[in-house]
Amino acid sequence: MTSNDKYTTETITQVRPWTGSLFSFRTTRDRGYRFVPGQFARLGVKNAQTGDIVWRAYSIASAAHDEHLEFFSVVVPNGAFTSRLAQLKEGDPLFVERKSYGFLTTDRFEAGRDLWMLATGTGLAPFLSILHDFETWEKYDNLILVQSVRTQAELAYEELIQGFDQSEYYAEFAHKLRYARIVTREPVPGTLRERVTRLLGNGVLEENIGIKLDHDRSRIMLCGNPEMVEDSRRILIDRGFRLSRRGEPGHLAVENYW
Numbered sequence: 001m002t003s004n005d006k007y008t009t010e011t012i013t014q015v016r017p018w019t020g021s022l023f024s025f026r027t028t029r030d031r032g033y034r035f036v037p038g039q040f041a042r043l044g045v046k047n048a049q050t051g052d053i054v055w056r057a058y059s060i061a062s063a064a065h066d067e068h069l070e071f072f073s074v075v076v077p078n079g080a081f082t083s084r085l086a087q088l089k090e091g092d093p094l095f096v097e098r099k100s101y102g103f104l105t106t107d108r109f110e111a112g113r114d115l116w117m118l119a120t121g122t123g124l125a126p127f128l129s130i131l132h133d134f135e136t137w138e139k140y141d142n143l144i145l146v147q148s149v150r151t152q153a154e155l156a157y158e159e160l161i162q163g164f165d166q167s168e169y170y171a172e173f174a175h176k177l178r179y180a181r182i183v184t185r186e187p188v189p190g191t192l193r194e195r196v197t198r199l200l201g202n203g204v205l206e207e208n209i210g211i212k213l214d215h216d217r218s219r220i221m222l223c224g225n226p227e228m229v230e231d232s233r234r235i236l237i238d239r240g241f242r243l244s245r246r247g248e249p250g251h252l253a254v255e256n257y258w
Contacts, residue, residue, distance in 0.1 A: 005098075006097060006098060007044060007095045007096055007097045007098060008030040008033070008095070008096055008098060009093050009094075009095055009096075010027040010028045010029065010030065010069070010093070010094050010095070010096050011027060011028045011091060011092070011093060011094070012025055012026070012027050012088055012089065012090055012091065012092045012093075012094055013026045013027060013028060013068060013090060014026040014090060015088070015089060015090060018153070018154065018156040019151075019153045019154055020075075021074055021075045022072075022073070022074055022075075022121075022122070022154060022156060023072075023073055023075070023086065024061065024070060024071065024072045024073070024156065024157075025070070025071055025073070025088070026062070026068045026069065026070045026071075027068065027069045027070075027071075027094050027096065028068065028069075029066070029067055029068050029069045030096070030098070032098070033069070033096065033098065033100070034064075034100065035060055035064060035100035036064065036100070036105045036107070037060075037063070037064050037105065037106075037126070037129040037130045037132070037133040037136070038059075038102065038104040038105040038106065038126045038127075038129060038130050038221070038255075039059075039060060039100045039101060039102040039104070039105060039126070040057045040058055040059040040060060040100070040101050040102045040126070040255070041057070041058055041060055041069065041071075041096055041097065041100055041101070042055050042056070042057055042058075042096075042097040042099075042101065043055065043056055043057075043058050043071070043085075043094060043095065043096055043097075044056075044094070044095030044096075044097070045081060045084045045085055045088070045094065045095070046084075047080065047084070048084065053095055054080050054081050054084070055081075055095075055097070056081045056082075057101065058071045058072075058073065058125070059071070059072070059102075059104075059122075059123070059125035059126040059129075059223065059255065060100070060125065060126070060129050061124075061125040061126070061128040061129055061157075062128075062129060062132075063129060063132035063133065064129065064132075064133060065132075066132075069096065070128075071125065072122045072124060072125040072128075072156065072157075073085060073086075073122060074121060074122050102126075102255055103244075103246075103253060103255075104126050104221055104223060104253050104254070104255035105130075105253070106130065106133075106135075106136060106139070106219075108244040108249065108250075108253045109219040109244060109249055109250075109251075109253070110249040111216075112140070112216075112217060112218065112219035112251075113140060113141040113142065113216075113217040114140060114141060114142040114143075114144060114211055114214070114217045114218045114219070115136065115139075115140045115142070115143050115144065115219050115221070116144045116146070116213070116218055116219065116220040116221065117130065117131075117143070117144065117145045117146065117221045117223075118146045118148075118196055118200075118220065118221065118222050118223070118224075118228075118232060119145070119146065119147055119148065119223050119224050120148045120149070120196065120223075120224030120225045120228045121148075121149060121154070121224050121225060122224070123222075123223035123224025123225070123229075123255070124147055124156065124157060124223075124224075125223075126221075126223055126255065127145055127221070127223070128157060128160070128161075130221075131143065131145070131161075131164070131177075134169075137170065137173035137176060138173070140176065140219075141176060141217075142176055142178060142211055143176050143177045143178070144178045144180070144209055144211060145161065145177065145178070145179050145180070146180045146182065146196065146205065147161075147179070147180070147181050147182065148182035148184065148195070148196045148224070148228070149181075149182070149183055149184070150183070150184050150185040151183060151185055151186055152183055152186060152188045152191075154183075155181060155183070158181070161177075161179055162179065164177055165177075178209050178210070178211065180192065180205065180208060180209055182194070182195075182196060182199070192204070192205070192208060195228070196228055196232060197228060197231040197232055197235060200232055200235050200236070201235050213236075213239070213241075215240060215241065215251065218241070218251060219251055219252075219253075220236060220241065220251055220252050220253070221252075221253045221254070221255075222252070222253075222254045222255070223254070223255040229254050229255075233252065233254055236251070236252055237252070
């Protein structure tokens, strides 16, 4: 492994395709790399034509204690970064900035008993990391994960999420997890069909989960499609929920680096 002051060069150790355009991948992790669950890394790949490094932000899906780093990606057609990234295979190098970034972290909140995590597409990644943090399970009475995708095939990590109750580490806490799946473009048994924002606006999401959004109890995180994040944020603010700011804890934390 080579490195410089700004980044380290890691090695891709695993690539998992979920659909034709969705994949996850793991890399080695520098011993000195630190992050808080929910944060994102800046990853770099070399431009084949110019030799320049192209950088993009990627939420970290792996646990803070894992010896590897894991990321969840969608291939953007003709994208300078994802087109190259999608071609990488086990053994190939990937650059990782030494610093981690972002404020989609549970330390943005004070008090609260119910943690809501609303994700579309690859916005699921930071919530996987947060769910692998023991402190999250200890701190909250209920963990509500909402995963919204277009097709059933895009329900990545579904098996992992539903497997917490079988884990020797998490089984005693697993009763706290409520997992709501939304598939918008095809009927799938056991899933909701409408967009997150509509389900938030009409109360169906709360009804389906069996837990009400409440100012005292609820702490809400949004990650994914910018339109979903912005529209959901507006709906929630209209209901009296406040954005968390540095030094001013509220009810809402958002991540949007598109």
